[in-house]
Amino acid sequence: MAEFKLKLRRYNPETGEAPYWQEHTVELEPHRSVLEAILQAKNNEDGSIGVRCSCKAAICGSCGVRVNGKPGLACHTHLDAALASAKDGETIVVEPMGNMPVIKDLIVDMDAVHWKKIQRVTPWLVNREPVPEREYIVPRESMVDVTQSMACIQCGACVSDCLSMEVDPLFIGPAALAKSYRFVGDPRDDMQQVRLKDLSEDPHGIYDCTHCFKCIEACPKGVAPMSQIMRLRRIAGNDHHIVDRNNGDRHERAFVSLIRDHGLLWEAELLPRSYGGDSWFGKFHPHAGKELLSSLPAITKALLRGKVTPMGALKPHDIPAKDLEQVQRIYKTVEEREERVEFNLYISGKDEDLLPSSTATEEASA
Amino acid sequence: MPEVDDAKLHEDEQRLKEIIERPKTGRRVSEIKDELGTTMNQYVAVYREEEGLQKAHEVVRRLKEEAKTAYVDDQGTVFNQDVLGAVELGYMLDCSEAIVVAAIERKESRGAQFRVDYPDRNDEEWQKHIDISRNGDDVPHVSYSPVTITQWEPEERKY
Numbered sequence: 001m002a003e004f005k006l007k008l009r010r011y012n013p014e015t016g017e018a019p020y021w022q023e024h025t026v027e028l029e030p031h032r033s034v035l036e037a038i039l040q041a042k043n044n045e046d047g048s049i050g051v052r053c054s055c056k057a058a059i060c061g062s063c064g065v066r067v068n069g070k071p072g073l074a075c076h077t078h079l080d081a082a083l084a085s086a087k088d089g090e091t092i093v094v095e096p097m098g099n100m101p102v103i104k105d106l107i108v109d110m111d112a113v114h115w116k117k118i119q120r121v122t123p124w125l126v127n128r129e130p131v132p133e134r135e136y137i138v139p140r141e142s143m144v145d146v147t148q149s150m151a152c153i154q155c156g157a158c159v160s161d162c163l164s165m166e167v168d169p170l171f172i173g174p175a176a177l178a179k180s181y182r183f184v185g186d187p188r189d190d191m192q193q194v195r196l197k198d199l200s201e202d203p204h205g206i207y208d209c210t211h212c213f214k215c216i217e218a219c220p221k222g223v224a225p226m227s228q229i230m231r232l233r234r235i236a237g238n239d240h241h242i243v244d245r246n247n248g249d250r251h252e253r254a255f256v257s258l259i260r261d262h263g264l265l266w267e268a269e270l271l272p273r274s275y276g277g278d279s280w281f282g283k284f285h286p287h288a289g290k291e292l293l294s295s296l297p298a299i300t301k302a303l304l305r306g307k308v309t310p311m312g313a314l315k316p317h318d319i320p321a322k323d324l325e326q327v328q329r330i331y332k333t334v335e336e337r338e339e340r341v342e343f344n345l346y347i348s349g350k351d352e353d354l355l356p357s358s359t360a361t362e363e364a365s366a
Numbered sequence: 367m368p369e370v371d372d373a374k375l376h377e378d379e380q381r382l383k384e385i386i387e388r389p390k391t392g393r394r395v396s397e398i399k400d401e402l403g404t405t406m407n408q409y410v411a412v413y414r415e416e417e418g419l420q421k422a423h424e425v426v427r428r429l430k431e432e433a434k435t436a437y438v439d440d441q442g443t444v445f446n447q448d449v450l451g452a453v454e455l456g457y458m459l460d461c462s463e464a465i466v467v468a469a470i471e472r473k474e475s476r477g478a479q480f481r482v483d484y485p486d487r488n489d490e491e492w493q494k495h496i497d498i499s500r501n502g503d504d505v506p507h508v509s510y511s512p513v514t515i516t517q518w519e520p521e522e523r524k525y
Binding site: 012013014042043044046047048050051103104107 | 394395396397400438439440441442443444445446447448451
């Protein structure tokens with residue numbers, strides 16, 4: 001048994017008062033969870049503490065909270081680990097999740113945000129017509145591909161800390177987009193192109209993600225929502241050639257081609273290339289000009305903060321020729337592949353174990 | 367949806383109000399819940415015997431009395447899990463009493479009940495259901511009903 005200092009963020013909408021902090025000391029074994037600590041404080045000291053929970057085993061997804069500023073499941077965070085990450089070295093701070101309105105104490109309104117967004121992505125399988133008379137036998141590999149997104153328990157931890165959603169509350173967000181990949185990646189679904197077109201053209205869709213990795217860090221189940229969003233983009237852009245009106249696809253291609261051509265990102269060329277494409281001609285397209293003009297504030301800011309210099313606008317960063325060659329070799333290797341390799345981190349380890357031993361050795365020596 | 371009876375609704379509202387307004391003189395709801403859990407786990411798990419079951423019965427009866435004055439901290443109307451806990455405690459106590467009474471009643475071992483004092487299965491006397499019904503707020507009422515044997519004939523369990 002050890003003593004732990006717990007600091008809870010309390011809020012009661014009925015008093016009309018601002019949220020406040022409340023401290024409790026609990027006595028539990030260090031391997032017990034933060035949820036057990038909250039429940040001990042609730043049972044022994046203040047029954048009015050509001051916290052959602054059910055299974056205490058990281059499978060129901062009810063107890064999503066922030067522990068020392070990091071989102072996760074209270075039942076999946078050990079007290080000793082929480083103490084180790086305490087900012088002052090002794091107080092475990094528990095707050096409600098972010099990006100969602102707080103109903104009371106640690107309870108947030110999942111309906112108003114998370115579930116609305118899940119509903120947005122048509123979270124069910126749309127069957128091929130005519131519906132087959134017998135069961136549809138799905139190839140094993142394609143199910144492996146969607147397993148990661150299926151592991152989601154809807155706890156909201158990724159939604160809590162999505163930086164894009166903080167700026168744009170309408171962003172469909174990591175959980176719902178991961179959910180949509182579950183169907184986009186399913187060979188039985190008849191709506192792959194429609195779904196992707198919809199998610200690309202939505203100004204709050206797949207191109208709203210900024211690759212900040214927060215959702216991957218947050219997820220207690222290893223779903224890696226950002227990776228699912230990147231898969232959606234690859235299928236939308238590479239397989240269906242969807243060029244969206246948000247310029248997301250072209251912007252991404254501009255990054256890729258700039259690194260290929262110069263080895264480093266050429267910031268000054270990024271916007272022109274995103275709008276105008278890979279040629280000088282494209283930049284003089286009236287549409288590109290208009291969009292460039294609308295980006296002037298961003299460009300001015302970049303100049304003021306030293307992200308772009310006037311000289312930098314004229315020529316790209318210097319990089320030794322042999323280094324550039326190495327960068328371009330990577331491109332060559334990747335682009336010469338016949339098939340795009342989708343690496344499923346979630347079960348890749350187990351998958352290899354299942355390969356017949358001869359194949360495994362071949363791959364290892366290759 | 368069946369129509370909600372206004373009188374019943376009013377009665378339930380009063381019941382919640384009564385819980386919320388209880389003075390803080392009795393025990394905490396969580397304390398009673400904890401004692402109930404510990405008792406049931408100790409005496410009414412798989413291995414059971416008369417003495418322990420009688421003890422458990424006494425405790426449950428006492429806790430039922432104490433639950434009537436158990437107080438809650440949360441007086442609010444938003445997400446009041448405290449008052450929900452108090453309501454659920456009543457159901458838990460009812461279920462616990464039914465379990466204990468039936469366990470005392472069944473003087474044999476069968477399925478998940480292993481009576482240390484009656485280790486054998488006794489089909490002759492006990493191949494029947496024990497039905498426990500709520501008898502107002504007083505002691506539960508015990509009755510029996512016959513077992514319908516379908517596909518599987520009962521036989522001795524051997525591992």
